[in-house]
Amino acid sequence: MEGIDTELKPALRALRDEFGAFASAIVSRDGLIMAGDIPDDISGETFGIMCATLLGAASTAHSELKISTPLGVVVESEDALLILVGAGRKALIVAAMPSAADCDAARKRLEELAETIKLI
Secondary structure: OHHHHHHHHHHHHHHHHHHOOOEEEEEEOOOOEEEEEOOOOOOHHHHHHHHHHHHHHHHHHHHHHOOOOOOEEEEEOOOEEEEEEEOOOOEEEEEEEEOOOOHHHHHHHHHHHHHHHHHO
16 A cells, blocks of 8 residues: 555646646545645545546446446546545545536546556
């Protein structure tokens, strides 16, 4: 876990500069934060668990529809985007950013990070 944190924390912090991300993390499918760039006033435990639950719920819905497993989830609000991307069987990557951010470019960057995570 410490190796992942050391290797990927700079990449998560770079999401701040590139997309204005105000929270980002590598989360296990069980909801544990493996690496993160999360403000101190946010509960990392709650954030991680709910992100894992969100992607898990999408997977269950897809399963019921007998369609392929979702690659990710995008949640939009008036002021923010929450983008979750699967990173192999054991992890996901998530980033929260202002709604003005380029969603397609951000998702592409998260997919690139997900490929790196799969190799660790």
